[in-house]
Every structure is written in structure tokens, then in C-alpha cells.
Amino acid sequence: MDNGRGGSPAHSVRIGYGRTCHLSPQACRREDFPPGARGAVAESGVKLAWRAWRPVGSTTAADKNNYMLPATQDEADPVTDTARAQPRPQGSLLSAITRITDLFTFPLRTSHYVELVNPLWTTHQLQARVMEVWDETRDARTITLKPGLNWRGHRAGQHVRVGLPVEGQHYTRTYTISSPPERPDGCFTITVKVVEGGRISRHIVRNLKPGDYLPIGLPQGEFFLPDAQPVKPLFISAGSGITPARSMLRSLLAQERLPDTVHIHYAPHAFDTIFGQELRAMADHHPRYRFHPVYTRELGEQQREKQYFSLAQLEQLCPDWRERDCYACGPQSLLASVEALWQEAGLSRRLHVERFRAAFAQVPADAVGGAVAFAKSGVTAQADSATSLLRVAEDAGLNPAHGCRMGICHACDTTLLSGCVRDLRTGEVRNEAGSIVQPCICAAAGDCTLDL
Numbered sequence: 455m456d457n458g459r460g461g462s463p464a465h466s467v468r469i470g471y472g473r474t475c476h477l478s479p480q481a482c483r484r485e486d487f488p489p490g491a492r493g494a495v496a497e498s499g500v501k502l503a504w505r506a507w508r509p510v511g512s513t514t515a516a517d518k519n520n521y522m523l524p525a526t527q528d529e530a531d532p533v534t535d536t537a538r539a540q541p542r543p544q545g546s547l548l549s550a551i552t553r554i555t556d557l558f559t560f561p562l563r564t565s566h567y568v569e570l571v572n573p574l575w576t577t578h579q580l581q582a583r584v585m586e587v588w589d590e591t592r593d594a595r596t597i598t599l600k601p602g603l604n605w606r607g608h609r610a611g612q613h614v615r616v617g618l619p620v621e622g623q624h625y626t627r628t629y630t631i632s633s634p635p636e637r638p639d640g641c642f643t644i645t646v647k648v649v650e651g652g653r654i655s656r657h658i659v660r661n662l663k664p665g666d667y668l669p670i671g672l673p674q675g676e677f678f679l680p681d682a683q684p685v686k687p688l689f690i691s692a693g694s695g696i697t698p699a700r701s702m703l704r705s706l707l708a709q710e711r712l713p714d715t716v717h718i719h720y721a722p723h724a725f726d727t728i729f730g731q732e733l734r735a736m737a738d739h740h741p742r743y744r745f746h747p748v749y750t751r752e753l754g755e756q757q758r759e760k761q762y763f764s765l766a767q768l769e770q771l772c773p774d775w776r777e778r779d780c781y782a783c784g785p786q787s788l789l790a791s792v793e794a795l796w797q798e799a800g801l802s803r804r805l806h807v808e809r810f811r812a813a814f815a816q817v818p819a820d821a822v823g824g825a826v827a828f829a830k831s832g833v834t835a836q837a838d839s840a841t842s843l844l845r846v847a848e849d850a851g852l853n854p855a856h857g858c859r860m861g862i863c864h865a866c867d868t869t870l871l872s873g874c875v876r877d878l879r880t881g882e883v884r885n886e887a888g889s890i891v892q893p894c895i896c897a898a899a900g901d902c903t904l905d906l
């Protein structure tokens with residue numbers, strides 16, 4: 455393949471979010487990189503670019519880079535990176551200079567060399583440095599991150615995508631920013647709870663340490679309070695679903711405009727309530743904030759259902775709930791009950807919901823899985839009828855592009871080449887060859903072939 459510079463045939467590498475960099479055969483030899491660059495290869499996300507190089511013809515959809523997240527507006531995911539987009543200063547002196555220096559650093563960019571000095575100064579990929587880790591409970595940890603130069607402020611309640619290399623695979627997960635935007639040191643926090651059987655949450659909570667660098671995306675999401683004074687908010691949260699509420703509450707306090715607020719939070723026990731102590735102290739100091747923790751296992755396993763969300767409980771803890779704007783975040787069972795109640799009351803427009811995972815429908819008892827062929831990778835794996843095809847691909851050692859893992863961002867979109875898949879949210883079966891499917895929310899419905 456021509457390298458576009460009138461030179462000899464070239465190979466190419468994926469160096470960023472959907473970017474391909476053409477290399478001369480000479481440049482493809484790793485020994486040709488300057489020693490410093492090889493250091494960077496060992497230390498940072500740049501290594502992926504070089505390790506993953508392959509001729510263009512063999513580039514797979516899996517290389518749609520889910521690890522090196524967009525650093526700048528012009529590289530941003532057009533589907534998901536919309537909220538609070540701040541235009542980058544165009545034509546600034548700095549960008550003019552780097553445009554010139556990029557000519558001398560080809561096939562890399564100046565930013566790749568800047569990364570050797572400080573990964574937070576790069577422009578080709580936004581990164582964050584882990585500054586501090588703090589155990590909230592025995593299985594939840596708050597990570598303080600200092601973002602790189604292209605970071606833009608978030609709105610309280612928004613989330614961020616975080617890239618993590620684990621055991622040679624590169625994963626992306628989404629975490630709500632649990633700190634308020636008003637934090638003065640320019641850092642932000644995420645608070646992660648271990649999910650049983652989860653791959654990444656455990657790694658973040660147990661292994662991440664100060665000094666580590668992580669690729670991150672830009673803040674996203676529509677789950678935030680209106681700019682105008684919210685009408686008496688009611689927060690309903692459970693488990694790690696407390697993170698957006700915490701960010702919003704801290705933000706309202708920092709702005710000294712905390713309205714009359716009620717917060718009902720569900721956790722198994724007092725000792726494993728994330729931010730429990732902090733929110734109880736907040737309630738003690740601010741009479742406008744009423745915090746009602748509900749400990750679902752305090753009465754013992756037999757009686758835990760008594761503590762679950764219900765109309766009677768809501769009437770007792772927040773009798774004026776109908777007059778409030780409700781912000782709910784937690785497991786699907788809680789959100790389903792809340793949604794049903796608000797719908798019944800004709801108040802759905804006053805309910806704002808944030809989900810951490812997709813709401814899946816019951817898979818029919820007679821549903822069958824099948825053999826899933828990943829055409830570009832030449833891999834076939836056996837799948838049941840309930841496991842997402844994204845998970846099947848990862849279990850088979852592939853690294854498909856992904857983002858939200860819940861059918862929102864379309865980062866995982868791929869083509870169904872043949873066979874049938876089932877949308878796990880709706881139960882709908884798709885069998886049109888050539889149609890676009892989302893592996894993160896589809897499972898096999900018989901044998902199928904995906905363009906991955």
C-alpha cells in the first residue's frame with residue numbers, strides 16, 4: 455500500500471481513536487525508534503500502537519481503539535462526546551507550532567514525544583494520573599485522578615470512560631465522576647465498587663495505585679441537575695449508584711444553593727454505605743438536606759425484602775415526593791420499581807434515571823445459543839443465549855471496541871454477516887445479513903457470524 459508520500463509500500467498502525475498511521479517498512483521495525491520512544495512504548499498507551507501494528511488489510515474492527523480514548527474535540531466520539539463540548543482554540547500559537555514540528559516527528563506526532571516528559575501534556579490521547587486511592591468501604595474505593603491538559607470541566611452527575619489494560623487485554627469502563635466540578639485542585643474522583651465476577655472493577659479497587667496513568671475520555675452524560683435552581687430534588691440511590699448524587703450534592707453545597715433535598719439511599723449495612731459518614735455529617739450540618747439511609751440486611755437475610763423500596767416506605771420517608779424532581783440511580787430492580795411508581799402517578803417527566811448497566815429482558819426458556827464466528831479474527835466460540843456477544847468475544851481472547859457496554863454509545867457496532875442474534879433488552883431476534891448489531895446487548899440466537 456502506498457504511504458501517501460510517494461514512498462514505498464507501507465504498513466499502518468492504529469494510533470488513536472480510529473486513526474491510522476502509515477509507516478514505511480523501515481519505520482515498522484521497532485529498533486528504528488529512538489531509545490526514548492522505546493521507553494515510552496514500555497510505559498504508556500503508545501505501546502499499543504506499536505504492538506498492534508499490522509498491514510492495513512488485516513486491521514480488524516477490534517482495532518477500533520477502545521483504549522486510547524479521544525483526547526481532543528476533533529478526535530472525540532461524535533455519538534457520545536456531546537455534552538458540554540468546549541471548542542478547542544483553533545489556530546493558537548501552540549497548535550501552529552505543533553503542526554510544524556509534527557512534520558519532523560512523522561510517523562509519530564510531537565505529542566508522542568511530549569508524552570515522554572509528561573503523559574498529562576499529550577494531545578493525541580487524554581490521560582490521567584492516579585494521585586490517591588481511598589477505601590470507602592471494604593469493597594469500594596475512591597480514586598483521585600489528575601487529568602491531562604485537554605480535559606474539560608464536567609457537570610455534577612456526568613461520567614467518564616476509563617481505559618484499563620488487564621492481563622494483556624484492553625478494556626473500557628464507565629464511571630460517574632463522584633467529585634463536584636468546583637474542586638479547586640483540578641482533579642476529579644471516581645468511586646468504584648467491586649462487582650462480583652467483574653473483570654475490571656476488582657482490578658481498579660485492588661490494584662490501581664498512585665502514579666499509574668490511565669487513558670480517559672471526556673465527561674459525558676445527561677444525568678445532571680438543571681442550571682436553574684432544581685425544584686426540591688429527591689435522590690433515590692443504592693450501592694455505587696450514590697456517586698452522581700454525591701457529586702451533585704457537593705456541587706450544590708459548593709455553590710451555596712442547596713435546596714430542600716431528600717435523599718433515600720439503600721445499602722446492605724451502615725458499614726458498607728459508600729459516603730455514608732460524609733452524608734450523615736452533611737445532614738447534621740445542613741437542615742435542608744435530609745438523608746435517609748435504608749439498610750436492607752440489617753434485619754437479617756429473612757427480612758431484607760421489608761426494607762426494599764415501596765410506596766409505603768416512600769410516603770413515610772418523603773411524603774411530598776410528588777412535588778419533587780426525582781434523580782434515581784441504582785440496580786435495575788430498584789429503578790424498575792421507581793419508574794413504575796412514577797409512571798402510575800403520571801409523573802414520569804419529573805423522574806431522571808441513570809443506569810450503570812442495561813436492563814435486560816427475561817430470556818425465553820426455550821432460547822438457544824450457538825456457535826459465534828468472528829469472521830475477521832478467524833475465531834469461533836460457543837455462546838449461550840444470555841451472554842452478550844461482547845463478553846463472548848472477550849472470553850475468546852478478542853478485544854472488540856466498546857464503550858458503555860449497555861447499548862448507548864454504539865462504539866461496539868458491527869455487522870451481522872449471517873445467522874441470528876437476540877437483543878437482550880427487548881428480546882427481538884435479528885437475522886438480516888448486513889444489518890448493524892451491538893454485541894454488548896445482543897446474544898447468540900443460534901449460530902451466527904459477526905464482522906469482528
Ligand SMILES: Cc1cc2nc3c(=O)[nH]c(=O)nc-3n(C[C@H](O)[C@H](O)[C@H](O)COP(=O)(O)OP(=O)(O)OC[C@H]3O[C@@H](n4cnc5c(N)ncnc54)[C@H](O)[C@@H]3O)c2cc1C
Pocket residue numbers: 613627628629630631644645646647648649650651652653654655656694697698809810811858860
Ligand atoms: C454511566 C455509568 C456510570 C457508572 N458509574 C459507576 C460508578 O460510579 N461506580 C461503579 O462502581 N460502577 C459504575 N458503573 C459500572 C461500571 O461501568 C462497570 O459496569 C462495573 O464496574 C462492572 O465492571 P466489571 O468489569 O467489574 O464487570 P464486567 O466484567 O463488565 O461484568 C461482570 C458481570 O457483572 C455484571 N455487571 C456488570 N456491571 C454491573 C453492575 N454495575 N452491577 C451489577 N452487575 C454488573 C455483568 O452483567 C456480568 O455478569 C457505571 C456504568 C455506567 C454505564
Ligand code: FES
Pocket residue numbers: 855856857858859860861862863864865866867892893894895
Ligand atoms: S459498548 Fe456502547 S453500545 Fe455497545
